[in-house]
Structures are given as C-alpha cells and as structure tokens.
Amino acid sequence: MHNASLNNTLNRSVCLTQIKKLIIDKSHLNCDQIIEILNLVSNCNTLILHTILFDKHDSMSLKQNENSQLISNTNNMKNITIKHKCSLRKVKLLINLCSQLEHLTMEISYQSLISTVRFLLRKKKNINTIRPLFSLYFLKIGIIGTEQLKTLIESEKLLDDYKIKRIHDNCYLWW
Template identity: 40%
Template sequence: IDQTKLKSIEQSENFRSLSNTNKIQNLQIFHCCSFDEIQFFINLFPQLESLQTEVFRKQIVQITRCLLSKMDHLFFLHITNIIKTYLQKLNFLIKSENLLDDYLIKFIDHDLY
C-alpha cells in the first residue's frame, strides 16, 4: 500500500473510531511490511501485544525503533525471513537507545524473536 493511501485511510473518521475502540492484541502479517505500513498498524492497533511480520531489511532498524518506542503493550516481536547479522544490529540499537530494560533476542531458522 502506498503512503498516500495509508495517510488517507488514517485521516478517516472510521479509522480514528476503530483505533480508539480496537482491542486486538495479536497480529500476524503474511507479507513484507514497509515502515509506513508498520506505522499504520501501530496507529490502528494501539493495544497490540504480539506482532509477527516480515519487514524490508533496509528499514529494519527504523521499524524496530518505532515499534519499541511507540508500542507500550508490545511484549513479543517476531520478524520473519531475516539474516543473522540483524541480531547484533538490533541488540546494539536496543542497548544504545535504551529502548528496553529487560529483553531476550533469539535467532531461529531465519526468524528473529
């Protein structure tokens, strides 16, 4: 979905109403998400506790930073189809920016948990 379409949807009254009443806590996305799409989901599902998705590798640091800083309820993040070098990058990001106090990162079969 392009950014213009996402912004248009977010500005609608239905979107605002839904995001304010939405109780969805678990979300699995079966396609590769861009930063703009992740921001859209953050706004749509503010109570999200668990997220599984694939993300564009060039945006993984930006996406992770956004998720961890804006999603107060998120306690489980599963990024699929990723290479192991991102384990160190994300661990460094979390520590250097103090995004989390107590966390565990695992890399299993091309997935990051």
C-alpha cells in the first residue's frame, strides 16, 4: 500500500487523531509505512504490530528523513508490541521514532536478546535519552533467556533497582 493511499483510506474511515490504540495484523510493514502510520495517528499511545520489515537502506533513510525526526518529537506512543521476532535494528528504529516509549513487548531470539537489552539499558543509563522507558516484556524466551537477562544486568551493573518475573515462557523486566 502506498503512503498516499494509506493516508486516504484511513482518513475516510476514522478521525485519526482520536485513535488511542492501533492493532495492525498485516504481517509485513516496512519502515516507511511505520513512519507514515505514526505520523497519521500522533495521539495513539499503543501500537501492536505483527512484525517490521527492515532492509539495509532503512537505517540510512531514517537518519536522513526529516519526517522521522518530527514524528519522534510529536507522537505520543507509550506502548509497543511486536508479536514476531524482533532484532536490535528494529528496536533502534522504534526507539528513534518513539521518544515517549514506556513499555516495549517483543518476541526476540536468544541471539538478539543480550545485545538488545544491553543497548536499551546502557542508552537509558548513560544518555538518559529513553527516559520514559521502564519495562520490557519478552515473549517466548523461557528459563534460559530469563537467566541470561539476570546475568547480563548483574554482571554489567545495568540496573540498580529492578524486578524480573517469568510468566510461563515469557519474561517481564521493569525498573
């Protein structure tokens, strides 16, 4: 779907500034579509996505895209869920676009878990640029992922005061 047609379709259906929660079951959204959606629903505070398509050109275009900077400063996104495997690159995209993010839920591979948590917590601790973020919920990481998370946080002293709770195969981390 092209950005213009997405904008026209949504504008005819509903007043976009009134949307507070948006669930998109489309299995493949690229960066440009995510940026356009965030631009259209600036008052939305919860976004649930199946996955994000990301290619090597997206990070360069994101840095050069003035619209992405504007969106980061104006959107009110506080809760994001990515239901399918997320990577560090996708998390960086979301952090760059959603400066008010408080809760991030995602399915993540063991390979990406450590680097992603390290990135988020170091960024929070050292730069304080993602100040509002205070909880992460990992889907399907099991006991091993939960233990890896505890070890990382304690060995690198990424958080002083935090809680980790495992619920079935999921792990909830908040501080």
